[in-house]
Amino acid sequence: MESWKLKMENDQKYSQLSTIHSQFSIKMVTVNNIVKAYNKGEVKAVNDVSFEVSKGELFGLIGADGAGKTSIFRILTTLLLPDSGTASVNGFDVVKDYKTIRKNVGYMPGKFSLYQDLSVEENLNFFATVFNTTVAENYDLVKDIYVQLEPFKTRRAGKLSGGMKQKLALCCALIHRPTVLFLDEPTTGVDVVSRKEFWEMLKSLKQQGITILVSTPYMDEATLCEHIALIQNGSIMSIDTPYNIIKKFPDTLFAVRADNMGRLQNALRNNPQIKSCFSFGDFHHVTMENGKLRMENLVTSLKNDGFNDLEIKEITPTIEDCFMNLMDNK
Numbered sequence: 001m002e003s004w005k006l007k008m009e010n011d012q013k014y015s016q017l018s019t020i021h022s023q024f025s026i027k028m029v030t031v032n033n034i035v036k037a038y039n040k041g042e043v044k045a046v047n048d049v050s051f052e053v054s055k056g057e058l059f060g061l062i063g064a065d066g067a068g069k070t071s072i073f074r075i076l077t078t079l080l081l082p083d084s085g086t087a088s089v090n091g092f093d094v095v096k097d098y099k100t101i102r103k104n105v106g107y108m109p110g111k112f113s114l115y116q117d118l119s120v121e122e123n124l125n126f127f128a129t130v131f132n133t134t135v136a137e138n139y140d141l142v143k144d145i146y147v148q149l150e151p152f153k154t155r156r157a158g159k160l161s162g163g164m165k166q167k168l169a170l171c172c173a174l175i176h177r178p179t180v181l182f183l184d185e186p187t188t189g190v191d192v193v194s195r196k197e198f199w200e201m202l203k204s205l206k207q208q209g210i211t212i213l214v215s216t217p218y219m220d221e222a223t224l225c226e227h228i229a230l231i232q233n234g235s236i237m238s239i240d241t242p243y244n245i246i247k248k249f250p251d252t253l254f255a256v257r258a259d260n261m262g263r264l265q266n267a268l269r270n271n272p273q274i275k276s277c278f279s280f281g282d283f284h285h286v287t288m289e290n291g292k293l294r295m296e297n298l299v300t301s302l303k304n305d306g307f308n309d310l311e312i313k314e315i316t317p318t319i320e321d322c323f324m325n326l327m328d329n330k
Helices: 002-024 069-076 098-104 120-130 139-152 162-174 192-207 219-224 242-247 261-269 295-304 319-328
Strands: 027-038 043-054 058-062 084-089 105-108 180-184 211-216 227-232 235-240 253-257 274-280 283-288 311-315
Touching: 027 069, 027 211, 043 069, 043 084, 043 211, 043 227, 043 235, 058 069, 058 192, 058 219, 069 084, 069 180, 069 211, 098 105, 105 162, 120 139, 120 162, 139 162, 139 192, 162 180, 162 192, 192 211, 192 219, 211 219, 219 319, 227 242, 227 319, 235 242, 235 319, 242 319, 253 261, 253 295, 261 274, 261 283, 274 319, 283 319, 295 311
Parallel strands: 058 211, 058 227, 105 180, 180 211
Antiparallel strands: 027 043, 027 084, 227 235, 253 283, 253 311, 274 283
């Protein structure tokens, strides 16, 4: 418990410093009222989205598949034209200055898109040549990542494991020393160890002054970012530091479990005094309507309904709890 309190206190201090820093720092990415629709306007993938990313910041775009994350990244990397609104990267307009932006950003798409038949070494040399540079010139930037790939440098990219493909794609996105790095769901489909290693790499890159935008459907990765935007159905529901988003959670949150979790969920959702109930692992996370239902009364009510092995405890919300609450009240 003490370690959790210390973490929250440290997050609070960081959040305050981060807010002050963002007010005075250079904006590397600016998005103003961007709209993008498909199927002749029937599907609005990006709906009036606005946000800013400061120089050297690690910014997360958090949302499920189909939320609009990839469309936003493709607009910011000049691969897709917005229907309306404006956006700039490092001060350059994504429509007017697309050639300049392409020279100065790195983009790692969600799907592995390197040349499968080329070796690790050949892919890296190819992308360095495309950007009129060499691997040797920027080796210091990718060294910590490439040393893990070096034993497989002659192996074809298509024969690499998921984690190794991820590392190679990151090296290729960095080899021209970009000022801004866009990573679209970089940890999707890789194991837990590779995910952790990848985020450690991002922390190291951030220390070298690179501005990083990463999208992810994994809510637990949100707390690894300095600022996050929670996005659903093309619209941003909240933008802030992870600590501040959690702090804004409007209700007291309880975790509830019993011997029959399926029946328990139905009972909770049919209780008029329960405001919300969502499944989270071994527990259901529950909020009360206007705080009317006391915990001991809920225990009594559930026991009367025949539930055994009841456990109810007050908990601190996670980013996923905040996301579900924002969706529920949208």
